[in-house]
Amino acid sequence: MTADPPAGLSAALPDLAADRALLGRTSTAERVAAILRERIAQGSFPPGTRLSEERICGALGVSRNTLREAFRLLTHERLLVHRFNRGTFVRVLTDTDIVDIYRVRRLVECAALRGLGEPPYDVAEVRAAVTAGEKAAADGDWQECSTANIRFHQALAGLAGSARTDEMMRGVLAELRLAFHIMGDLRRFHDPYLTRNQELVQALETGRKGVAEALLAAYLDDSLRQLLEAYP
Structure with a gap:
């Protein structure tokens, strides 16, 4: 299944062209990958969208070799998939993928x-991410609320103090954003978790790590169930 071009790549190209300034004078594949990763996370390129090399190269002002290397990096992160003789697409997760991500x-x-x-x-x-999520919700910006929620969970994983774990979780949570795009009503999905995020960070602030872990385990179970129920 591929996204309809006007709602996918075509609609996102003007914003993508504006991202050229982020590349600086040296257009590296890593910088291009970072831009595309952020656009995928924001939903500019929904799952199933075919990414045209010609049009993205034109929008960003980069070579095909640079873009292909960026595609390779994002394919390794499981955000893109290459289909022989068809091109490169934003990955569509299966329910098995979602279960594995939550595991x-x-x-x-x-x-x-x-x-x-x-x-x-x-x-x-962790507290900063909770505050950002609550502000985004108050502003009615549920896409930003979703981003703040990802930062919240990245910060929780960051409490392990491991750079390797942080890097792994960045990839896992970026992949999770592909699943969030199936939730038609982001407010309905994220709103109940604002209170739960607050409860969890308060447990940590008061030194109750066992309570925080139990809250988190139940939280993840409920979130997984909601996603699977909504998944086509």
């Missing part, structure tokens, strides 16, 4: 909380 999340995020030492804990980044 990894539970292993990493819950373990990060379980491994905390004695309180107090440095949860400033």
Whole structure:
């Protein structure tokens, strides 16, 4: 299944062209990949969208070789898929993919909380993500609320203090954004979790890591169930 061009690539090209300034004088594949990754996360390129090399090269002002290397990086991150003789597409997750993503999340995020030492804990980044999510919700910006929620979970995993875990979770959570795009009503999906995020960070701020871990485990189970129920 591919996204209708006007709603996918064509509609996103003007914004993509504006991103050329982010590339600077040296257009590296990593920078191009970062721009495309962010656009995918924002929903500019929905799952199933075919990414035209010619049009994206024109919008960003980069060579095909640079773009193909960026595509390769994002394919390795499981955000894109290359189909022989058809091109490169934004990946469409299966329900099996979603279950696996949540299995990894539970292993990493819950373990990060379980491994905390004695309180107090440095949860400033977790608190900042909660505050950002609540502000976005108050502003009615549910796409930004979704982004803040991803930052919240990245910050939870970051409590493990492992650069390797952080890098892995960035990829896992970026892939998860592909699943969020199937939720037609982002407010309905994210609104109940604002309170739960607040409860979780308060448990950490008061040194109750066991309570926080239990809250997180139930949270992840409920979120997974909602996604699977909505998945086509």
